[in-house]
Amino acid sequence: MDTQKLATFVDLATTKNYSETAARIFSTQATVSKQIMALEKEWGIKLFTRAHRQVTLTAAGEAVLPAVKRVLAETQVLADKVAAQRLASEQTLVIKGIPSISQYQAFKIITEFTKNIPTST
DSSP, rough: OOOHHHHHHHHHHHHOHHHHHHHHTTOOHHHHHHHHHHHHHTTTTOOOEEEEEEEEEEHHHHHHHHHHHHHHHHHHHHHHHHHHHHHHHHOOOOOOOOGGGGGGHHHHHHHHHHHSOOOOO
């Protein structure tokens, strides 16, 4: 399932205007139309009625809109968690030393630091 098409559907349901939706998502009116038609074909339902410069949600479109919004919200939650994990994995501190490091004060400081900071594997 293409989340870009879902986002376009939600935006068009809000604006009820192909040109405005295209401008808001930095696309073209033709692309918006193609994405909506692709969703309608994929799902086998008509999402909008198009009558002389007027766009309205069909009953089927109204029915699926809340679920689509939830999918997009959960997709964003997932993206945020993935980004947080990526950031956490990039913040690794590696300390290397020499065999005689135990004789220096730095060894004690490093040992205390590692006890107080959780490590991930």
